[in-house]
Amino acid sequence: MSALVTRIILATTMIAVTPAAYMILYLVLFDTLFRPDEVALLAAAVVWATLFAVGWILVWRREVNWTRVRKYGTWGAAVAALIPAVPIGLLVGGTIAEELGMVTASVVWWVVWIVFTAYLWRERPAERASRLLGQEETTLHCPKCRYNLTGLREARCPECGTQFTLGELYAHQRQKRSDLGSD
Numbered sequence: 001m002s003a004l005v006t007r008i009i010l011a012t013t014m015i016a017v018t019p020a021a022y023m024i025l026y027l028v029l030f031d032t033l034f035r036p037d038e039v040a041l042l043a044a045a046v047v048w049a050t051l052f053a054v055g056w057i058l059v060w061r062r063e064v065n066w067t068r069v070r071k072y073g074t075w076g077a078a079v080a081a082l083i084p085a086v087p088i089g090l091l092v093g094g095t096i097a098e099e100l101g102m103v104t105a106s107v108v109w110w111v112v113w114i115v116f117t118a119y120l121w122r123e124r125p126a127e128r129a130s131r132l133l134g135q136e137e138t139t140l141h142c143p144k145c146r147y148n149l150t151g152l153r154e155a156r157c158p159e160c161g162t163q164f165t166l167g168e169l170y171a172h173q174r175q176k177r178s179d180l181g182s183d
Helices: 003-033 037-060 068-080 082-095 098-121 125-136 166-182
Strands: none
Touching: 003 037, 003 098, 037 068, 037 098, 068 082, 068 098, 082 098
């Protein structure tokens, strides 16, 4: 299993168990330590959000190019996620039940923070071009359609069907490198 697939499974599991973990944290730890219930819910939400954020960052840390903007933006996203979470929580808490409002605010924060980090951490076009350019030196591409031929056992492109000798492929690769070096 690839590292990326493992990260996706871990992230999906974190998302699936998060509501239960939040409630267990509230019921087991904080309901016995704090009174009234609103304080216990708030304490559980803060601890849960911190643990979730740290876990989320640890799962994705190797997939993200951690620029200064992404480092500070990640923490800014945690604060910015409060902007929709607090009013929604207050609305639900004022109309239904205060405890439900706090739980709702926590869930809204969690969803918004995940969306913010997904947007913030995505690979930008310039980063992708730079990464792919670094890979160009070690990959063979079909001279006709540019299909990546790395790892194939024959000198025939499975995409366009054109056949080449290994000498032609390597000559094309050398030409491509010299063209890149002259730019």
